[in-house]
Amino acid sequence: MTATTIPRETKAAPRPEVSERSAAENRLGQKLVAPALIMMLLVTAYPMLQALYLSLFRYRLTTPDDKAFIGLANYGTILTDSLFWKDTINTVVIMVVTVAVELVIGFAFAMVMHRIIFARGVMRTAILIPYGIITVVSAFAWQFTFSINNGWVNAWFDWLPGISSTTNWYGDHWHAMFAIMVSEIWKTTPFMALLLLAGLSQISEDMLEAAKVDGATAWQRLYKVILPNMKAAIMVAVLFRALDAFRIFDNIFIMTKGAQNTESSSFLTYRQAIEQFQLGLGSALSVLLFLTTLLVAYLIVKLFAVNLAQARGEG
Amino acid sequence: MRGKPGIGTWIGFIVILVWCLLPIAWIVSLSFKSLAETTTGSPQFLPKDATWENYKVLLGMTDDKTASHDFLAALRNSFGISIIATILAVMIATLAAYAIARLDFKGKRLVLSLALAITMFPVVSLVGPLFDMWRTFHLFNTWPGLIIPYMTFTLPLAIWVLSAFFREIPWEMEQAAQVDGATSWQAFRKVIVPLAAPGVFTAAILTFFFAWNEFVLAISLTSTTKSRTVPAQMSYFVGPDPFNPPYVQLATASVIVTIPVIIIVLLFQRRIVAGLTSGAVKG
Numbered sequence: 001m002t003a004t005t006i007p008r009e010t011k012a013a014p015r016p017e018v019s020e021r022s023a024a025e026n027r028l029g030q031k032l033v034a035p036a037l038i039m040m041l042l043v044t045a046y047p048m049l050q051a052l053y054l055s056l057f058r059y060r061l062t063t064p065d066d067k068a069f070i071g072l073a074n075y076g077t078i079l080t081d082s083l084f085w086k087d088t089i090n091t092v093v094i095m096v097v098t099v100a101v102e103l104v105i106g107f108a109f110a111m112v113m114h115r116i117i118f119a120r121g122v123m124r125t126a127i128l129i130p131y132g133i134i135t136v137v138s139a140f141a142w143q144f145t146f147s148i149n150n151g152w153v154n155a156w157f158d159w160l161p162g163i164s165s166t167t168n169w170y171g172d173h174w175h176a177m178f179a180i181m182v183s184e185i186w187k188t189t190p191f192m193a194l195l196l197l198a199g200l201s202q203i204s205e206d207m208l209e210a211a212k213v214d215g216a217t218a219w220q221r222l223y224k225v226i227l228p229n230m231k232a233a234i235m236v237a238v239l240f241r242a243l244d245a246f247r248i249f250d251n252i253f254i255m256t257k258g259a260q261n262t263e264s265s266s267f268l269t270y271r272q273a274i275e276q277f278q279l280g281l282g283s284a285l286s287v288l289l290f291l292t293t294l295l296v297a298y299l300i301v302k303l304f305a306v307n308l309a310q311a312r313g314e315g
Numbered sequence: 316m317r318g319k320p321g322i323g324t325w326i327g328f329i330v331i332l333v334w335c336l337l338p339i340a341w342i343v344s345l346s347f348k349s350l351a352e353t354t355t356g357s358p359q360f361l362p363k364d365a366t367w368e369n370y371k372v373l374l375g376m377t378d379d380k381t382a383s384h385d386f387l388a389a390l391r392n393s394f395g396i397s398i399i400a401t402i403l404a405v406m407i408a409t410l411a412a413y414a415i416a417r418l419d420f421k422g423k424r425l426v427l428s429l430a431l432a433i434t435m436f437p438v439v440s441l442v443g444p445l446f447d448m449w450r451t452f453h454l455f456n457t458w459p460g461l462i463i464p465y466m467t468f469t470l471p472l473a474i475w476v477l478s479a480f481f482r483e484i485p486w487e488m489e490q491a492a493q494v495d496g497a498t499s500w501q502a503f504r505k506v507i508v509p510l511a512a513p514g515v516f517t518a519a520i521l522t523f524f525f526a527w528n529e530f531v532l533a534i535s536l537t538s539t540t541k542s543r544t545v546p547a548q549m550s551y552f553v554g555p556d557p558f559n560p561p562y563v564q565l566a567t568a569s570v571i572v573t574i575p576v577i578i579i580v581l582l583f584q585r586r587i588v589a590g591l592t593s594g595a596v597k598g
Contacts, residue, residue, distance in 0.1 A: 022419065024499070026418075026419070026421060028420075029420025029421075029422075029423070030414075030420050032411060032413060033414050033420075033423075035407045035410065036430075036474060037411075037429065039407065039463075039466060040430065040433055040470060041429070043463060043467035044436060044467060047445050048444070051441075051444045111327070112324055116324055116327075116328060121584065122332075123331060124588060125580055125581055125584050126331060126332050127331065127335055128580045128584055128587055129336070129577060129580055131524075131591075132576040132579065132587075133528075133576055134528045134530075135546075136530050136549055136550065137546075137549075137573055140549070141339075141341055141569065143560075144562055144566065145341060150358060150562055152358060154358065155358040186334070186338060190335070194588055195592060240434070249530070250531070250546075253530070253534075265437075266439040269439045269440060269442070270439050273443030273446060274443070274534075283444060285440075286439070286440035286442075286444070287440070289440045290437060290440045293436070
């Protein structure tokens with residue numbers, strides 16, 4: 001097949017016990033992963049390098065003859081533009097708020113699902129529907145929910161301070177951000193809850209029983225036994241969801257089209273590259289988005305390791 | 316912790332059901348409202364006069380076929396692209412996951428770290444360069460133009476899920492086959508494949524969900540109903556009144572594209588949960 005593209009070092013393997021059989025195993029392993037590896041490199045690594053290259057050019061598809069090497073000027077343009085920073089802040093706000101809310105609600109859902117002994121199938125089905133539903137559909141459902149003429153939020157919640165039958169949810173920044181975040185939280189909390197449930201079911205009942213016998217209150221059991229033992233599950237759930245929230249696009253595209261300053265980094269990148277045909281500038285934005293994602297991943301890993309170590313130190 | 320469910324658990328149960336199902340009930344209700352009703356404003360939850368009109372319009376059962384033509388084309392594209400991408404991705408991922416779970420070879424770490432990097436990758440940062448490449452290779456606005464990136468982005472999840480399943484398969488079976496004279500390849504095909512089928516199925520469901528859901532690439536790499544999928548098509552829906560979004564038609568389209576999701580969830584909920592959480596706990 002296509003295995004030739006992978007460097008083979010089998011013959012030079014340092015281990016003395018390299019038999020013919022393990023060499024064959026090595027070759028078969030590489031052959032089997034080759035198609036997947038090639039696909040992944042071709043569709044992600046190669047375009048990313050292409051983006052890195054294009055980002056150094058002034059290149060707009062509407063005026064292709066004007067293509068010229070301009071070094072890091074695109075990056076200069078972006079980093080000194082207030083729109084880029086506004087969008088980055090929006091994205092970070094959405095990420096932090098939605099992940100924090102989801103962690104709390106998701107944990108509560110996981111507790112309920114863990115304890116429930118009836119209708120488990122019904123519960124699982126219900127919780128998987130938001131997970132499986134198309135994000136665009138969720139965005140439309142919530143856009144209509146908050147609609148001024150056709151939504152039920154204003155009609156049902158007009159007794160709350162700040163909400164009346166004429167509240168325009170798409171009329172200003174924070175109302176629009178709120179609507180977007182509700183859609184995002186609704187759709188992705190189930191995923192969070194399922195990951196946390198998996199972590200919760202790993203905790204031995206004996207340990208909780210022991211804590212109970214020793215006189216630990218429900219809160220103490222939660223903070224000193226349950227949470228520290230769910231470290232891995234929480235970490236994975238937060239990391240996955242945070243990076244997912246960081247690339248938020250669908251909800252904003254459908255609900256506000258970026259109006260009222262609700263644009264995200266992903267939306268800005270899309271708009272430059274696809275709608276305005278600014279391939280040079282768009283590529284520079286792509287590179288920056290990629291780097292920010294790496295930074296976010298790094299920070300989460302760091303932050304959580306510290307926090308959890310502290311939580312354990314107290315115990 | 317377990318034992319008799321208290322009142323709190325009951326309340327929690329009801330809260331979760333309302334949380335998950337209320338927005339679904341809302342779009343279903345909206346899909347039965349008439350266009351006239353939403354034009355004048357209709358903040359009540361249930362329709363005043365429930366009507367099948369929207370479904371008839373979208374599914375081409377009325378004389379005016381403009382809306383249904385585009386929607387049905389998009390539905391065809393969605394099904395075709397999602398199913399082909401799923402089959403190809405699962406085939407490639409099965410090979411890779413088998414190697415990762417069972418064999419010792421050089422480059423395993425490279426594959427795993429690349430897969431992990433891709434799951435965290437901001438898809439949008441690829442649309443610019445892919446747009447440029449696809450125009451050069453004449454893949455822009457074609458089915459393969461979407462199938463190829465969909466496969467790639469679902470490979471990591473599929474490899475992850477499958478290798479977790481494969482690790483659970485009893486080693487001895489494969490060794491027994493090899494002792495009996497089967498080659499590594501025969502052991503894979505005759506022994507492992509049948510045992511691994513449930514895992515493969517789970518990976519296929521999750522892959523299908525991804526492709527069915529995908530939006531960024533779908534609007535960036537297509538331009539007509541020749542290859543536009545439903546999520547992308549829905550963002551281009553224009554009703555009779557260009558200044559008001561066609562709420563009821565969008566809700567109807569939403570209900571129609573959610574039906575496959577609900578059927579899959581009803582049939583395979585246990586598998587989906589197992590697949591989603593595999594690798595997450597110990598990983």
